[in-house]
Amino acid sequence: MVDQSVDRTPAVADAGAVVDWRGAYARRVAITDALTLVWVVFGTQLLWLGSGRVAPSGSWAVGQLTGGAVSYTLISAVLTAAWLTALSIFGTRTYRVIGVEATEYKLIVSASLRLFGLVAIAAFLLKVDLARGYILISFPLGVLVLLATRWMWRQWLAIERRDGRYSSRVVLVGALDSVTHIGNQLARHPAAGYLVVGAIVPGRDGPVRLDDGRELPIVGTLDTAVESLNGCGADTIVLTGSDELSPERVRRISWALEPGRKHLVMAPGLTDVGGPRIHTRPVAGLPLMHVETPRYEGPERVTKRVFDIVGSGLLLLLLSPLFAVVAVAVKTTSAGPVFYRQERVGRDGHAIHMLKFRSMVTDADAQLARLLEAQGSAGVPLFKVRNDPRITPIGRFIRKYSVDELPQLINVLRGEMSLVGPRPQREPEVALYDEAAWRRLNVLPGMTGLWQVSGRSNLSWEEAIRLDLYYVENWSLVGDLAIMWRTIRAVVSPGSDAI
Incomplete structure (x- = not known):
């Protein structure tokens, strides 16, 4: 179907109108930032200190000007103005960082950290005794609310851009x-x-x-x-x-x-190369681009493993009541065991036994080849059966909300899988891999992955492998956290593409 977004794009009258959206968007975000910081900083002051408190000053120069104390209302006003200035100096509203990737968020955190470092130094040098609770609440709360408002602006901007504006x-x-x-x-x-x-x-x-x-x-x-x-x-x-x-x-x-x-x-x-792997250097008048090769060993691998152990352990503890409820439901609604144990291919081609709550009839594997042949997808390395008749009634529910995948937390704790990574596939599927697809096996398979949160069952194999390879070559802990957050959203509101 032809995309009509260009037709809905407003006509541009002149060069000035072309760039006007940049200034308009920056002004709107600046207003939101100002309202956010006024609410956070002055709100913290009123709740923590009240309206009449002052900060004692041991500095002779400050004492001469303020009578030996500084009003917290003045401090809040100066802090708000300085915070807004820092956000502007660090370019958090420029069009080059808005809308995509994490640069905008990183700049907000960086500007805020440096500002509060300067506040601490200034308070020490001027001997102003600031209330610690006032600082320790207003700083992290301000950063969190700023990030939340920028995220909301980003959702609005994405909608506008899909229609060709901004x-x-x-x-x-x-x-x-x-x-x-x-x-x-x-x-x-x-x-x-x-x-x-x-x-x-x-x-x-x-x-x-x-x-x-x-x-x-x-x-x-x-x-x-x-x-x-x-x-x-x-x-x-x-x-x-x-x-x-x-x-x-x-x-x-x-x-x-x-x-x-x-x-x-x-x-x-x-x-399909992530920003952290790209570095530019001007050499002899040439803007050379350096692309770092992916690394799967060393500190990065240790960090990911520690994250998996802590995350899976906590989730197993918190979700144990749900495990008991699902186990009873599976056992009482259909014949067969509670858990389904299937051999999949893990990192470097080693076999693992992946656990699931059983969501199909007991002879489901025996029926797979016939069903794939009937729908004409036997030669595609993504064995998905449309309108699968093997799924039990309770299985359909737990699959839709991905509850059947939860036992894989045990695989994660044992080091056979990761919380985030390419989904493990069966050996007959791996046998159909081309050279590029084999790179999926350079990392541990995951309970959830980039292609699962980008379309789930509606993606073609080519698009799914492209997303998996992007993850393999551009892994980061921040990226894993983002995928997990998107997974939670997809599970809570699965839509029609979840099966």
């Missing part, structure tokens, strides 16, 4: 293959804020067709690339790579762009 309007410039590849990647992630409105492909007059059915019009030539931006209301040129894009020509394009209003982006042919 996005950089992009013209892709390069060879046909690279333009198509980058165009497809940007189309899959509208929340990133790059709306492709046209293309320039040397030697091509017809439109460029994307995977979603959209056709990108050819809006000019390499010689008229900058002029073409105004013609289609765009503000950004993305160079995707072409033999005809010589260094001299790229430099002339950058010179011709209007500073602050028109932007140049270089898009290498490398995809």
Whole structure:
């Protein structure tokens, strides 16, 4: 089905209108930040200290000005203003960090930490005796509320960007293959804020067709690339790579762009690489990009294992009453054992025995080959049976809410699985892997993974393996926490794609 989002994009009258969304969004976020900090800082003061308290000062200079004490109302006002200034200085509202990835959140935490370090130093040097509870409550609470409000803004922004608003309007410039590849990647992630409105492909007059059915019009030539931006209301040129894009020509394009209003982006042919693995260094006038190779050993592996042990142990303790209820329900509603034990392929191809609450009839494995053959998916390494007749009534419920997966916490505690990672598959499925898919086995399989929270049963095998490989090559503890949070949301509200 053809994506109609471009048709709903408001027309752009001039260059000033093109960039206006950046300033408008930053002003709205700044207002929210100010209201948040006033509420947190002054609210903490009133609840902890009341309205009339003062902070004693042993500094002679401060005492001369304030009568030996400093009003907490003045301190709260200065702290709020300084906090807002720090958020601005650290660029937490700039369009380059909003909307995607964790950079925006990291900058908020970094700005807040440095500010409160300065507050502590200033209080020590000026000998102002600040109430510890006032600081220890207002700081973490302020950071948490700031992150929460920015998250809410991000959800709103993602909705707007899916409709083509609040996005950089992009013209892709390069060879046909690279333009198509980058165009497809940007189309899959509208929340990133790059709306492709046209293309320039040397030697091509017809439109460029994307995977979603959209056709990108050819809006000019390499010689008229900058002029073409105004013609289609765009503000950004993305160079995707072409033999005809010589260094001299790229430099002339950058010179011709209007500073602050028109932007140049270089898009290498490398995809599915996480930000922490990328480092740029200017060397001899060349912007060299260093891409770190994935590491599966050392401190990272130890950190992940400690996280798995602590997390699975706590969850087993907290969920033990639920285990008892589900066990009784499975045993009393269908014939067979409570647990289902199946051999799967784990890290480095070693066999593991994965545990589940039984959700199917006892001869389910014997029926699998026949059912896959009947639906025509026997040769695809993702053995999913649509409208599976083997599932028991109680099994359908516990599968929908992923309760049947909970016994795998025991596998995690034993070191056979991880809380987060690619899902373990059967040996016949692994036998169908190509070279790329084998990289899934470089890490421990997980109870939940990136593709499970990105579409669950509705994803194709190609999309599922792409997401799994992205996880394998870009693992981080913060990423694991984000996937677990998204898993909880998917379990609480499973939707129609959960089976």
